Amino acid sequence: MELFKCKYGAGNIPKGVFLLPLILLVVVVLLPMIIDLDESYFSLYSSSLETKENRNCNIFSGNWVPYSKGPYYNNESCPFIAEKQNCFMHGRPDREFLKWRWKPDECELPLFDAKQFLKIVRGKSMAFVGDSIGRNQMESLLCLLNSVARPKDITGRYTSKDDIYFKWWFYGDYKFTIAILWSPFFVKSNKAYLNDTSFSNAENLYVDEADEAWASHIEKFDYVIFSGGQWFFRPLTFYENGQVVGCQKCRNLTTDPLNLYGYRNAYRTAFRTVVNLKGFKGSVFLVTHSPNHFENGEWNKGGGCNRTVPVRMQEKTFLRPYGLLEIYETQVEEFAAAAKEAREKGLRFGLMNITGVMLMRPDGHPHKYGHNLDRNVSINDCVHWCMPGPVDTWNEFLLHMIKMGRL
Known part of the structure; x- marks a missing residue:
């Protein structure tokens, strides 16, 4: 301003001197920025807030709190819900279990944003490896994404030595693939379970x-997401180098203790296989053990899970699913060892620690509503999770961990 005073004198500045440069600045520089502001600004701003608040927050320590807005989808709007998890189709009368949301102690867990998720995973692929608990999470993810995009179903039987059934889903607009790779033990087995539903005959596991x-x-x-554990409660015979090295429930199905040798080595072999793959550059998640909630009896002796609300964190110590602590500790120990080796090779491992979170949700299982009530079925399902239901929280964790780079 002093320069203008010197040249023109106070009060004699030409009217167009300020106006023309300002107009040019808006047209040439600022206008494109303003047009693009809505998405980029809010994306960057919300991301910076999340980074400051959540990056050092333990999102797996917290409580379930009342939430009145309801689930992301329902059993009629999502076509991907397996019949055994479609609790409302089979007559579950209560809705209280849907009115809760996970609240970490020191931060907020963002809601699942389907558009954001698909943008992040554009051009990528994600595999869920393990048993039906992993499939439960995968189907939840399909339901969460269904409001934005409908995938193409690519189903087939891939013939190999083990002839395992896989299912693939492809989102053409995003070039994103989701797959379930069924392998309940992670390691080679004789697959006696295919013909034996009584669980009385031992499964041979080749743990190496x-x-x-x-x-x-x-x-x-x-992205490779491992989850599994429920299948390791049955009779098992362990082989290494082709030789028998141990067994579980060898003599008595009910009184013999758990032998976690097979469980530990199955995870060790699975992690080692991924870490040693020469061409693998992806990220690996371990979803910790999903607890069952059989009460008033074992799973095959009338046990059930008919609660309709969560338990508080202080109350979860009264819930003691069989073998939960031992299985959880074994998982985490093997994960920690594998993650250390993976870091040395430039790979990323992430721990989705859902065990304590889900221990508080005995209300979220199908119970007797995992099948048609007219059928003469005496076994309640206190292992899998109703959809919609608390299993959807796992995919909130998944998106948050990917965004925060905790892999």
Whole structure:
């Protein structure tokens, strides 16, 4: 301003001197920025807030709090819900279990944003490896994404030594693939379970050999999510180098203790297989053990899970699912060892620690509503999770961890 005073004198500044440069600045520089402001600004701003508040927050320590807005979807709006998890289709009368949301102690867990998720995973692929608990989470993810995009169903039987059934879903607009790679033990087995539903005959587990059915497909995946554990409660015979090295429930199905040798080595072999794949550059998640909630009896002796609301964190010590602590500790120990080796090779491992979170949700299982009530079925389902339901929170964790780079 002093320069203008010197040249023109006070009060003699030409009217167009300020106006023309300002107009040019808006047109040439600022206008494109203003047009693009809505998405980029809010995306950056919200991301910076999340980074400051949540990056150092333990999102798995907290409580379930009342939430009145309801679930992301319902059993009529989502076509991907397996019949055994479609609790309302089979007559579950209560809705209280849907009116809760996970609240970490020191921060907020963002709601699941389907558009944001699909933008992040554009051009990538994600595999859920394990048993039906992993499939439960995968189907939840399909339901959460259904409001934005409908995938193409690519179903087939991939013939290998083990002839395992896989299912693939492809989102063409985003070039994103989701797959479930069924392998309940992670390692090679004789698959006696295919013909034995009584669980009385021992399954042979070759604990030093990964199940090639999933291991032969995993190299090119960007995200690999391992989850499993429920199948390791049954009778098992452990082999290493082709020789029997131990067993579980060898003599008595009810009184013999758990032998976690097979469980530990199955995870060790699975992690080692991924870490040693020469072409693998993806990220690996471990979803910790999903607790069951059989009360007033064992799973095959009338046990059920008919609660309709969560338990508080202080109350969860009264819930003691069989083998939960031992299985959880074994998982975490093997994960920690594998993650250390993975870091040395530039790979990323992330721990989705849902065990304590879900221990507080005995209300979220199908119970007797995992099948048609007209059928003469005496076994209640206190293992899997109703959809919609608390299992959707796992995918809130998944998106948050990917955004925060905790892999």
